[in-house]
Amino acid sequence: MLMTTDGLENTPTAFIQKSTRDIYLPPARKKISGGGTPHIVAREFSVYYGQFEAVKKVSADIFSKYVTSIIGPSGCGKSTFLRSINRMNDLIPSCHTTGALLFDNVDIYGKYTDEVLLRKKVGMVFQKPNPFPKSIFDNITYGPRLHGITNKKILSEIVERSLKKAALWDEVCDRLDKNALGLSGGQQQRLCVARTLAVEPEVLLLDEPTSALDPKATAKIEDLIQELRGSYTIMIVTHNMQQASRVSDYTMFFYEGVLVEQAPTAQLFTNPKDPMTEDYITGRFS
Amino acid sequence: MSERPVHELIKELERVLVQLSDKVRQNFFNALHAVKHQDELSARQIRQVDDEIDMAEVNLEERCLAFLALQQPVARDLRTIVTIIKINDDLERIGDLAVHIIDRMPEISPDMLVSFDFENMGVCAGEMVKMAIQAFISKDRTIADQVCALDEEIDVMHRTVFKKVTLLMKSPDSHVDQLIAALSISRYIERMADHATKIAREVIYLVTGEIVRHKGDFYGNLINSINT
Numbered sequence: 001m002l003m004t005t006d007g008l009e010n011t012p013t014a015f016i017q018k019s020t021r022d023i024y025l026p027p028a029r030k031k032i033s034g035g036g037t038p039h040i041v042a043r044e045f046s047v048y049y050g051q052f053e054a055v056k057k058v059s060a061d062i063f064s065k066y067v068t069s070i071i072g073p074s075g076c077g078k079s080t081f082l083r084s085i086n087r088m089n090d091l092i093p094s095c096h097t098t099g100a101l102l103f104d105n106v107d108i109y110g111k112y113t114d115e116v117l118l119r120k121k122v123g124m125v126f127q128k129p130n131p132f133p134k135s136i137f138d139n140i141t142y143g144p145r146l147h148g149i150t151n152k153k154i155l156s157e158i159v160e161r162s163l164k165k166a167a168l169w170d171e172v173c174d175r176l177d178k179n180a181l182g183l184s185g186g187q188q189q190r191l192c193v194a195r196t197l198a199v200e201p202e203v204l205l206l207d208e209p210t211s212a213l214d215p216k217a218t219a220k221i222e223d224l225i226q227e228l229r230g231s232y233t234i235m236i237v238t239h240n241m242q243q244a245s246r247v248s249d250y251t252m253f254f255y256e257g258v259l260v261e262q263a264p265t266a267q268l269f270t271n272p273k274d275p276m277t278e279d280y281i282t283g284r285f286s
Numbered sequence: 287m288s289e290r291p292v293h294e295l296i297k298e299l300e301r302v303l304v305q306l307s308d309k310v311r312q313n314f315f316n317a318l319h320a321v322k323h324q325d326e327l328s329a330r331q332i333r334q335v336d337d338e339i340d341m342a343e344v345n346l347e348e349r350c351l352a353f354l355a356l357q358q359p360v361a362r363d364l365r366t367i368v369t370i371i372k373i374n375d376d377l378e379r380i381g382d383l384a385v386h387i388i389d390r391m392p393e394i395s396p397d398m399l400v401s402f403d404f405e406n407m408g409v410c411a412g413e414m415v416k417m418a419i420q421a422f423i424s425k426d427r428t429i430a431d432q433v434c435a436l437d438e439e440i441d442v443m444h445r446t447v448f449k450k451v452t453l454l455m456k457s458p459d460s461h462v463d464q465l466i467a468a469l470s471i472s473r474y475i476e477r478m479a480d481h482a483t484k485i486a487r488e489v490i491y492l493v494t495g496e497i498v499r500h501k502g503d504f505y506g507n508l509i510n511s512i513n514t
Binding site for chain 1: 358359360
């Protein structure tokens with residue numbers, strides 16, 4: 001069934017093949033200019049830890065410049081799937097993958113893929129804020145310096161731009177030389193977002209970014225996600241289903257490594273198609 | 287798997303709604319009976335019961351709003367609570383219709399009432415409400431579809447009353463006030479059926495997640511498919 005949503009000028013006509021049926025995925029919120037095309041594509045993509053198949057033959061399209069949330073119980077493979085997008089799982093010796101995972105139509109696990117360049121384009125923010133024990137300025141400029149930028153004026157511009165994008169500039173602009181560890185938890189997490197944005201990524205991967213934050217800091221991060229929506233393709237793993245429903249355009253539900261359902265968030269949270277999704281989001285899961 | 291407290295709470299809200307529907311339906315029948323027998327005492331009781339219905343409606347809505355705020359339901363839980371709120375509103379309006387019928391009592395004579403088949407019309411509309419609530423309880427789309435199809439029968443009855451009133455009004459010795467009161471009662475019963483249909487449509491939303499209001503000739507086609 002084709003669905004439309006209020007406030008849409010056009011709807012992307014992307015189809016995802018799942019089982020024997022096509023799922024039409026219109027954006028759940030206001031249309032984003034230039035968005036809606038698949039940015040990351042998974043086809044029969046599996047991730048193994050040794051013999052254990054943590055992600056099982058996932059086929060999905062992640063749409064450009066939209067926010068996609070991943071929900072599911074602990075151990076369902078959602079973080080593994082997220083981490084596989086910028087090859088963070090490479091750090092685990094027994095980890096290997098099968099199937100295809102494409103970023104901008106390039107195989108992420110291709111023989112000639114440059115992981116460093118990939119991670120520049122696909123930034124990641126983790127559950128616990130992890131600023132470097134350096135100044136705020138140095139935290140932001142760490143990535144650009146690694147990529148060869150040394151001009152102080154350019155670096156200063158990057159710091160200001162990144163902190164403004166991360167909605168942190170007003171709070172720290174007069175103490176950029178202070179140690180980042182002196183910031184509050186919420187500020188540290190936004191600093192981590194700013195640090196990621198400093199290398200101008202195309203994709204932001206957020207792995208439970210607010211689980212260690214209080215409601216006020218959480219709200220700021222959620223507002224930030226809304227601000228960044230439309231400029232970056234954002235994927236967020238969260239255990240907080242209200243958060244998924246608040247911030248994302250699309251939601252993926254994983255269970256035991258399987259992508260059970262992917263749908264526009266408004267649809268998934270009002271009328272999920274799969275009984276397992278329904279049981280999980282309504283708390284009826286045994 | 288035993289029900290979680292949150293789901294027990296939804297069931298409790300459903301139970302309250304069903305009890306309210308029984309009360310509303312009974313009050314409506316009592317109103318028709320009171321008009322037929324010009325029973326003033328019953329009329330007073332009907333008004334009292336309507337006040338109780340109004341209070342119950344507000345109470346149930348408050349409980350549903352608190353549930354939405356505190357539990358933040360999704361999927362079928364969300365649809366259930368939204369449906370309860372909407373049905374609750376319909377039931378309260380049906381309750382008002384019973385009072386409107388009582389309001390017409392001084393204007394119409396029992397003889398005039400006998401010439402119209404309001405009892406049968408009222409029973410049919412009451413049955414529609416009963417079926418719509420049954421569809422809600424059992425989450426049964428088939429019953430909900432049947433209710434929607436039955437609405438046309440009540441509409442036909444109402445049109446028949448309208449034609450008859452129009453005809454009688456042309457007579458020089460007609461009791462225009464009484465005929466207008468009769469037409470009003472017919473309209474109230476027809477509106478009760480409309481509310482039953484609305485409830486049925488809410489049940490369809492509850493079951494399928496699809497809003498079927500204003501869907502072109504959906505029910506015309508449904509009626510045709512049932513008749514053929």
